[in-house]
Amino acid sequence: MASVVLSEAEKVYIVHGIQEDLRVDGRGCEDYRCIEVETDVVSNTSGSARVKLGHTDILVGVKAEMGTPKLENPNEGYLEFFVDCSANATPEFEGRGGEELATEIVNTLYRIFSNESTIDVKSLCINPREHCWVLYVDVLLLECGGNLFDAISIAVKAALFNTRIPKVRVLEDEEGSKEIELSDDPFDCIRLNVDNVPCIITLSKIGCRHVVDATLQEEACSLASLLLSVTSRGTLTCMKKLGNGSLDPESIFEMMEVR
Amino acid sequence: MALDHRRVPGPEESQAPLLYAVPGEAGTEVPGREAASLRPLLARAGLLSQAEGSAYVELGGGTKVLCAVRGPREAAEGRGRLLCEFRRAPFSARGARPRPGPAAAEALAPAVRLARYPRARLELTALVLQDGGSALAAALSAAALALADAGVEMFDLVVGCGLCRAPGPGGAWLLQPSEAEERAAAARLTVALMPGLNQVAGLLGSGQGGPPESWAQAVRLGLEGCQRLYPVLRRSLLRAAERRAAEAAQPPLASKSVT
Numbered sequence: 222m223a224s225v226v227l228s229e230a231e232k233v234y235i236v237h238g239i240q241e242d243l244r245v246d247g248r249g250c251e252d253y254r255c256i257e258v259e260t261d262v263v264s265n266t267s268g269s270a271r272v273k274l275g276h277t278d279i280l281v282g283v284k285a286e287m288g289t290p291k292l293e294n295p296n297e298g299y300l301e302f303f304v305d306c307s308a309n310a311t312p313e314f315e316g317r318g319g320e321e322l323a324t325e326i327v328n329t330l331y332r333i334f335s336n337e338s339t340i341d342v343k344s345l346c347i348n349p350r351e352h353c354w355v356l357y358v359d360v361l362l363l364e365c366g367g368n369l370f371d372a373i374s375i376a377v378k379a380a381l382f383n384t385r386i387p388k389v390r391v392l393e394d395e396e397g398s399k400e401i402e403l404s405d406d407p408f409d410c411i412r413l414n415v416d417n418v419p420c421i422i423t424l425s426k427i428g429c430r431h432v433v434d435a436t437l438q439e440e441a442c443s444l445a446s447l448l449l450s451v452t453s454r455g456t457l458t459c460m461k462k463l464g465n466g467s468l469d470p471e472s473i474f475e476m477m478e479v480r
Numbered sequence: 481m482a483l484d485h486r487r488v489p490g491p492e493e494s495q496a497p498l499l500y501a502v503p504g505e506a507g508t509e510v511p512g513r514e515a516a517s518l519r520p521l522l523a524r525a526g527l528l529s530q531a532e533g534s535a536y537v538e539l540g541g542g543t544k545v546l547c548a549v550r551g552p553r554e555a556a557e558g559r560g561r562l563l564c565e566f567r568r569a570p571f572s573a574r575g576a577r578p579r580p581g582p583a584a585a586e587a588l589a590p591a592v593r594l595a596r597y598p599r600a601r602l603e604l605t606a607l608v609l610q611d612g613g614s615a616l617a618a619a620l621s622a623a624a625l626a627l628a629d630a631g632v633e634m635f636d637l638v639v640g641c642g643l644c645r646a647p648g649p650g651g652a653w654l655l656q657p658s659e660a661e662e663r664a665a666a667a668r669l670t671v672a673l674m675p676g677l678n679q680v681a682g683l684l685g686s687g688q689g690g691p692p693e694s695w696a697q698a699v700r701l702g703l704e705g706c707q708r709l710y711p712v713l714r715r716s717l718l719r720a721a722e723r724r725a726a727e728a729a730q731p732p733l734a735s736k737s738v739t
Contacts, residue, residue, distance in 0.1 A: 336686070336688055338688055456688065456691060457691070459685065462684070
C-alpha cells in the first residue's frame with residue numbers, strides 16, 4: 222500500500238489523539254470523510270463512476286460485451302475485474318510497483334462478487350451455453366489518499382448502477398442457427414439491480430482503538446486492519462485481515478459490532 | 481499427405497468430464513457430523529534435506545500440504561522480508577485444474593521476528609498436494625512449522641483452522657470441512673491464531689454468512705479449534721528436534737548417542 226514516512230513524534234501524536242476519540246482532521250473514530258460520487262463520466266463505456274473520498278480518487282468504467290458463458294455456469298454471465306494502479310497515484314506505483322496491490326484488490330473484488338446473491342448473473346445470460354453478457358469492470362486509481370478498498374467498492378457499485386446493457390433479441394432460423402439482433406434505439410436497455418452489492422468497510426487498529434476510513438498517515442500508524450464487506454441488509458459477505466500485525470480476538474468482535 | 485508431427489491429433493482445449501455430470505445424488509454426505517469435531521492431523525517437521533526447514537501436514541480425509549523454507553539469504557533492501565508462495569499442484573483439486581491459490585503472507589508475518597533479520601530474505605514455498613478441504617488452514621500451519629524448523633526466530637507458532645457454513649437459512653458452522661462440505665457451503669472462513677499469545681494472525685472469509693453475530697460465533701469456534709491443534713504441532717517440532725539431535729550424535733566420535 223502507498224505509505225508516507227512519519228516521524229516517531231507524529232505517530233505518537235496520532236495514536237494519543239485517537240485514544241481520546243479525536244483524529245488529526247477533527248473527525249471522531251467512526252466518521253467518514255466527505256464522499257463525492259459522480260456517475261456517467263466517461264461516454265465510451267456502458268457505465269462509469271468516479272468517487273472522491275478525501276484525497277482518494279477512483280475512476281471505474283464498465284464495458285458490457287458478449288461472450289461465451291463459463292462451462293461450470295452455462296446459464297450465467299460473469300464479471301471480470303481489472304485494477305490499474307497508475308503512477309499518478311503515488312510514485313511507488315511506477316512500473317510494476319503497483320501490481321501486488323492491484324492483485325490484492327482484484328482478488329478481494331472477485332471474492333465479494335462470487336457470491337450468488339450479490340449480482341443477478343442469470344439476467345446476464347442471452348442463450349444458455351452459447352451467449353452471455355460479460356461485464357468488464359476496470360478500476361483506475363487516480364490518487365491514493367488512504368482507505369482504497371472502501372472507495373473502490375463504492376465506485377464499483379455506482380458504476381454497475383449506471384451500467385446500461387443494450388437489449389438483444391435472439392432470432393432462430395429454420396435450421397436452428399441463432400442470430401442476435403441489437404435493438405436500434407440506444408436508450409432501450411436493461412439496468413442492473415445493485416441493491417445487494419455490498420460496500421467494504423475497513424477498520425484499522427491504532428493503539429487500542431479502531432478507526433474507520435483511515436488516511437495515509439493513520440494507516441502508517443496502524444498495525445493491522447480488518448476489511449468487512451456489508452450489504453444494505455446488514456449481512457456480512459466477506460472478511461479479511463490486512464497488514465502485518467496481529468489482532469486480539471476481542472478487538473475483532475468489537476470491530477464487527479461497529480459496522 | 482505429409483503428416484504434421486508437431487501437432488497433437490486431438491482437440492485444442494480439454495475439459496474435465498465432471499462438468500458434464502448430472503448433479504444427482506451429491507447432497508447428503510456425512511449428515512451426522514458434530515460441528516466442533518476436528519479431523520485427525522498428522523504433522524511432521526524436518527523431512528526435506530535440501531531446505532533449511534520443512535514441514536508436512538496431513539488432515540484426515542485427504543488434505544496434504546508440504547512446505548519448505550529457505551533462508552535467511554542476503555537481500556538488497558534494508559528490512560527483513562518474508563516471501564511466501566502458495567501453490568497448488570495441478571492435480572490437487574477434484575475437477576479441472578485450478579487457478580493459483582490466494583496469498584496469505586500476512587498471516588505469517590506477525591509471527592516472525594523480522595527485525596532480527598535485517599537485509600535478509602526468507603523464502604517460503606507451500607505446495608498443496610491434495611485438497612480435501614481446509615487446504616489454506618493446513619498450509620498456514622505447515623508454513624509456521626517449517627519456519628520454526630528452520631530455526632527462524634518467531635514469537636509463536638501460527639495454527640490455521642478452516643470453517644464452513646452449511647447452505648440454507650440458519651446453517652451451522654462446521655470446523656475443518658471436508659471437500660464435499662466445502663463445495664456445498666454457503667460461506668467459508670479460515671482463521672489463523674497464535675495460541676500462545678492469543679492473537680489472531682490472519683482471517684479470511686467469504687460467502688453469505690448472515691448477520692455479524694453468526695460470523696463472530698464462527699471466529700470463536702475457529703479460535704477454539706486452533707487452540708486444540710496447538711499441542712499436536714508443538715509435539716511434532718519436539719520430535720523433529722530429538723530426531724536431529726539423534727542423527728547428529730550418530731557418527732561414532734563420542735562414546736554414546738543422546739536419546
